[in-house]
Amino acid sequence: MANLLSILSGAQTSLAAQRAVTATASHNIDNANNAGYSRQTASLEALTPAEQVNGAFIGRGATLGTVTQARDRFLEAQIPQALGDAAFSTAQADALQAFHGLDPEAVGGLGPAISGFYSSLRALAQNPSDSGLRSSFLGAANALAQTFNRTSQTIESSRSGLDAQAGGLVGEINSEAAAVAQLNVQVQQARASGAEPNDLLDLRQGHLDKLAELAGATTVATSEGYVNVVLKGGVALVAGARAGELSVQPDDAPPRDGHLGLLLRQADGTGPVSLSNAAVGGSLGGTLFARDGLGGTLSSSDGSLRAAGASVDQLAFDLASGVNATHQLGYGVGLYESTTGLDLLATGAPGVVAGAARNMAVLITDTDSLAMASAPGAPGDAGNAQLLVATESAPLSGGKDVQSTVSDAVSQFGSFSASAKAFADQDGAVKDQLSKMRDSYSGVSIDEEMITMQSAQRAYEAIAKVIQTTDQMMQTLLAIKT
Amino acid sequence: VRVTDRLVFHTATLETGRARDAAQQAQELVSRGTRIQHPGDDPAGSGLMVTFNMSSERFAAISSAAAAASDELSAADGALDGIGTALSRARELAVQLSNSTYSAEQRAGGALEVTSLMTQIVSNLNTRFGNRYLFGGNEDGSPPFDATVDPTDPTFGNYLGDDGVRQVEIAPGVLQQANVLVGSMSADSADPTSVLKTLQALQAALQANDPAAVQATLDGLDDGIKQVSTARSQAGASMNAFDTATSAAKTASGDDKTRANKQGDVDLVESSIQLQATQTALQASLAATAQSFKLSLLDYLR
Numbered sequence: 001m002a003n004l005l006s007i008l009s010g011a012q013t014s015l016a017a018q019r020a021v022t023a024t025a026s027h028n029i030d031n032a033n034n035a036g037y038s039r040q041t042a043s044l045e046a047l048t049p050a051e052q053v054n055g056a057f058i059g060r061g062a063t064l065g066t067v068t069q070a071r072d073r074f075l076e077a078q079i080p081q082a083l084g085d086a087a088f089s090t091a092q093a094d095a096l097q098a099f100h101g102l103d104p105e106a107v108g109g110l111g112p113a114i115s116g117f118y119s120s121l122r123a124l125a126q127n128p129s130d131s132g133l134r135s136s137f138l139g140a141a142n143a144l145a146q147t148f149n150r151t152s153q154t155i156e157s158s159r160s161g162l163d164a165q166a167g168g169l170v171g172e173i174n175s176e177a178a179a180v181a182q183l184n185v186q187v188q189q190a191r192a193s194g195a196e197p198n199d200l201l202d203l204r205q206g207h208l209d210k211l212a213e214l215a216g217a218t219t220v221a222t223s224e225g226y227v228n229v230v231l232k233g234g235v236a237l238v239a240g241a242r243a244g245e246l247s248v249q250p251d252d253a254p255p256r257d258g259h260l261g262l263l264l265r266q267a268d269g270t271g272p273v274s275l276s277n278a279a280v281g282g283s284l285g286g287t288l289f290a291r292d293g294l295g296g297t298l299s300s301s302d303g304s305l306r307a308a309g310a311s312v313d314q315l316a317f318d319l320a321s322g323v324n325a326t327h328q329l330g331y332g333v334g335l336y337e338s339t340t341g342l343d344l345l346a347t348g349a350p351g352v353v354a355g356a357a358r359n360m361a362v363l364i365t366d367t368d369s370l371a372m373a374s375a376p377g378a379p380g381d382a383g384n385a386q387l388l389v390a391t392e393s394a395p396l397s398g399g400k401d402v403q404s405t406v407s408d409a410v411s412q413f414g415s416f417s418a419s420a421k422a423f424a425d426q427d428g429a430v431k432d433q434l435s436k437m438r439d440s441y442s443g444v445s446i447d448e449e450m451i452t453m454q455s456a457q458r459a460y461e462a463i464a465k466v467i468q469t470t471d472q473m474m475q476t477l478l479a480i481k482t
Numbered sequence: 483v484r485v486t487d488r489l490v491f492h493t494a495t496l497e498t499g500r501a502r503d504a505a506q507q508a509q510e511l512v513s514r515g516t517r518i519q520h521p522g523d524d525p526a527g528s529g530l531m532v533t534f535n536m537s538s539e540r541f542a543a544i545s546s547a548a549a550a551a552s553d554e555l556s557a558a559d560g561a562l563d564g565i566g567t568a569l570s571r572a573r574e575l576a577v578q579l580s581n582s583t584y585s586a587e588q589r590a591g592g593a594l595e596v597t598s599l600m601t602q603i604v605s606n607l608n609t610r611f612g613n614r615y616l617f618g619g620n621e622d623g624s625p626p627f628d629a630t631v632d633p634t635d636p637t638f639g640n641y642l643g644d645d646g647v648r649q650v651e652i653a654p655g656v657l658q659q660a661n662v663l664v665g666s667m668s669a670d671s672a673d674p675t676s677v678l679k680t681l682q683a684l685q686a687a688l689q690a691n692d693p694a695a696v697q698a699t700l701d702g703l704d705d706g707i708k709q710v711s712t713a714r715s716q717a718g719a720s721m722n723a724f725d726t727a728t729s730a731a732k733t734a735s736g737d738d739k740t741r742a743n744k745q746g747d748v749d750l751v752e753s754s755i756q757l758q759a760t761q762t763a764l765q766a767s768l769a770a771t772a773q774s775f776k777l778s779l780l781d782y783l784r
Contacts, residue, residue: 032487039486096522097520097522103521104529105531105535114536115543116539118540118543119542119546122543122547123550125547125651126650127550129614131613378619379622380614380621380646380648381648382648382649389651392540393654403536403540406536407533407536410532411521411525411526413521413525414520414521414523414525414526414528414529415525416522417520417522417525418521418523418524432496435492436492439486439489439492440486440489441484443487443488444486444487446487446778447779450780450783454783
């Protein structure tokens with residue numbers, strides 16, 4: 001009798017175990033499309049200790065052992081770096097691709113404006129006393145200055161747009177960091193029961209992946225069961241149950257030049273401390289790199305919008321300096337026929353390259369003061385006009401003429417933009433491949449889960465049959481007694 | 483590889499997205515007709531486009547300025563032709579009226595005609611093209627030969643211009659003289675046999691009924707005709723240079739524009755084939771994806 005009851009008791013436990021298998025499969029199916037979810041497996045174990053009857057051990061059924069996650073630690077260790085790299089290069093490429101101030105065929109671009117300036121100058125050099133041509137040249141000079149102004153403004157507004165983007169990213173990073181810190185606490189509390197809180201671990205992993213994407217952050221597991229989050233520069237963003245907080249504020253120093261810089265109130269509550277652009281990776285790092293480049297002294301390997309702005313400033317400064325140096329030598333007509341030493345173009349403070357494009361302006365308003373003559377009192381003299389035309393072929397500070405300098409600026413920016421795009425494609429491919437491998441290992445297969453459910457259902461039916469059979473056996477025994 | 487549902491859907495999303503992106507890009511390329519919009523599309527090609535476009539504009543400006551210079555020289559040549567014709571008529575009068583058979587009245591009539599020829603010549607020397615006087619050197623804003631006094635006044639036809647040589651670019655950095663200097667024809671020229679001095683002498687000799695003095699002006703008139711001829715030759719040579727430059731610069735401008743376009747233009751045959759290929763790939767990707775979605779155990783379990 002006692003054995004029959006033991007069978008019923010074992011069947012009851014086994015039914016619960018099969019229900020757990022079905023529930024786990026159901027949970028897997030429910031989360032099949034959850035990107036951060038790792039499939040779980042319910043493992044059954046034989047119930048121990050077995051009953052000993054006449055020297056033999058008779059089993060007592062099955063029970064739920066553990067519910068484990070399918071996670072490949074080696075694979076997952078590579079994913080944060082891949083996510084950060086892909087986000088960095090994508091952010092950089094997107095920022096550079098979105099800037100159209102140096103497009104080769106842009107209407108109102110630098111090339112056409114410089115060509116227009118020299119074309120008008122050539123026409124004027126053919127007939128310098130023609131007031132119509134003088135007006136036309138002055139108009140072309142104004143158009144040139146406005147084009148430099150507009151190009152500089154376009155670059156600055158692109159950099160300001162990236163400021164807004166960086167501000168948004170900082171908000172997201174703070175939110176994710178706070179979530180990780182909170183989940184660290186919850187995971188630790190859940191582990192106190194002795195079981196692994198699989199869904200909490202998945203949730204935390206999702207936030208860690210997001211932090212890798214947003215800030216290129218990496219993780220360090222601690223012996224207490226926390227996961228600390230560390231930025232590229234080695235500064236902790238999350239330390240155990242506490243999260244640091246990033247903020248932005250304008251920074252006048254190079255390379256930010258008045259754009260937003262990063263501050264971090266550290267996880268231990270100290271700070272805020274200033275962070276360099278290089279201290280973060282991911283989308284935020286890529287955004288700041290596209291905006292400011294390597295930082296410090298500009299180099300030829302710097303493909304940022306700041307570098308593009310600097311090359312446009314240098315071009316504006318060199319062009320204006322060359323034109324002014326020649327224009328100063330000439331003489332005007334009419335009231336200005338004896339006047340000499342006038343500049344044509346202003347570029348801000350004398351000798352200062354930075355901001356030259358933004359500040360470029362035409363200093364002359366009276367067409368008579370355009371100094372086209374090489375001697376006083378000779379309105380038809382185009383000697384100085386021809387010297388001004390010759391500035392088009394004169395080497396600028398980079399050793400090349402204006403045409404080659406514009407061409408180089410366009411090519412160089414294009415090269416960096418294309419490289420960033422290529423890196424983004426390459427890094428994206430690595431990220432996709434690792435993501436697919438993770439999906440393959442940790443993802444849910446509906447087919448597998450259906451089979452598992454079918455299997456559990458069959459087992460459940462069979463166990464029910466065991467209960468029915470045991471019940472009949474008990475009925476038989478009870479009938480003998482009566 | 484263990485195939486999971488997320489893997490299937492993730493792969494489908496990526497692969498159909500890539501196929502659609504490729505087809506979209508190929509379609510845009512064909513529709514747009516240009517393959518370079520952003521410097522990143524082809525950095526080297528973008529730089530060359532800028533170079534060729536700027537070079538094209540430079541040559542177009544040179545061509546335009548050279549054509550304007552040629553037009554001015556053509557007008558100057560026309561004026562010199564008129565001066566030459568007037569001088570030939572003056573020489574005819576000198577030859578004719580140096581003959582002793584002519585009377586004083588006839589010579590006085592000749593003097594009047596010479597005065598008229600002087601006025602005509604000074605008018606030609608003050609030829610204006612557009613807003614500039616062609617024969618004043620760099621003093622091109624006012625008539626270069628004094629026509630404000632009576633033609634019989636010795637200062638009539640004095641030169642008010644300068645000897646400035648105007649130059650215009652015929653190729654990058656190469657200049658060609660664009661004006662003709664005829665100050666030596668003036669009444670106050672250092673040359674004792676300048677055109678206007680000789681005509682003044684002829685007019686005075688005819689007025690004075692002095693056949694010998696009339697005869698004496700013939701050498702000066704011949705010299706004047708030669709001066710005009712030389713000036714016309716110089717104008718013609720410059721005109722040729724400018725006409726050649728106009729044509730050459732125009733061709734160079736067109737060539738550079740073609741080169742710039744070639745950098746940016748799409749090869750329509752190649753891009754059409756590419757469009758077809760990417761659209762086929764997209765169809766295949768969509769069909770394969772749809773097929774993979776159909777195969778599930780769910781469809782067979784009842």
